[in-house]
């Protein structure tokens with residue numbers, strides 16, 4: 176069987192290449208060559224026996240996703256990438272520019288001035304499409320094909336990093352797919368991304384966002400990974416959430432929040448709560464009150480993301496509605512609330528818009 180050299184975290188990688196005569200230090204050098212330096216030309220890696228390497232390469236492969244298209248937003252520099260998998264699947268990633276001082280790379284209000292970019296973060300996919308069919312999400316409307324393999328997740332970052340003019344310092348699993356339905360590959364990919372011999376991205380700068388796969392949240396809590404966990408909540412009442420996020424029928428809010436509380440007990444970090452805000456749907460004072468009750472006693476950071484629905488079925492809250500909602504959250508939630516900038520909307524790169532370029536103008 177052909178060995179895929181991009182499919183293994185460092186410990187597994189050392190074990191896989193050992194039978195070909197690579198010592199552990201040599202295996203580490205080869206791993207760093209592939210992931211830290213992103214080099215796929217592996218002949219002549221310093222400190223690795225050429226004969227052992229030759230034997231390994233005769234049995235191994237280094238596959239790549241095919242980069243088909245990229246669209247750069249003229250508004251904010253977000254760049255959407257379309258990759259094709261070997262079996263013809265189409266997945267997307269987004270390169271997100273961030274200024275050196277943090278926060279989005281938007282123009283300052285009332286000025287034409289943009290802050291200089293300091294580094295990038297990336298939004299990546301974990302599945303081809305998504306089976307969860309959230310009603311407000313373009314990916315959910317495109318259906319589901321399959322889970323991505325570890326290398327297909329990591330290769331998105333490798334290829335985009337190779338052409339980014341500044342370092343990629345963070346990754347969010349918020350592209351196509353539900354990461355916790357592809358748990359093993361996602362965790363292994365996050366380990367490669369965060370390994371100092373791999374891509375060297377700090378574990379706390381890697382965020383895994385789940386729509387609420389309760390058993391996987393419990394497993395994640397037990398395994399004590401240091402990556403950040405985000406919960407896509409979007410409604411605090413079961414009836415409402417069922418209509419917006421069908422996963423609620425399988426793992427309802429009661430079960431989801433029990434799992435989240437188990438996770439919260441294992442970490443000092445605030446749990447990130449993602450809330451897709453929609454006009455007339457989930458931004459009332461009553462919603463804020465329900466959120467206060469649901470999240471009582473948990474340390475959270477509450478991120479509001481205004482809906483991006485290219486189909487126009489859902490629209491963002493009006494400024495007044497949002498202001499009233501935020502005032503009600505201040506009264507009932509008593510936790511940090513952040514309005515998250517979801518950029519690249521003009522190239523359909525915003526949250527919830529990744530549909531394999533299907534809707535791109």
Ligand code: SF4
Nearest residue numbers: 305308309312315352
């Ligand atoms: S919001 Fe996330 S979980 Fe829901 S359908 Fe879209 S990609 Fe899937």
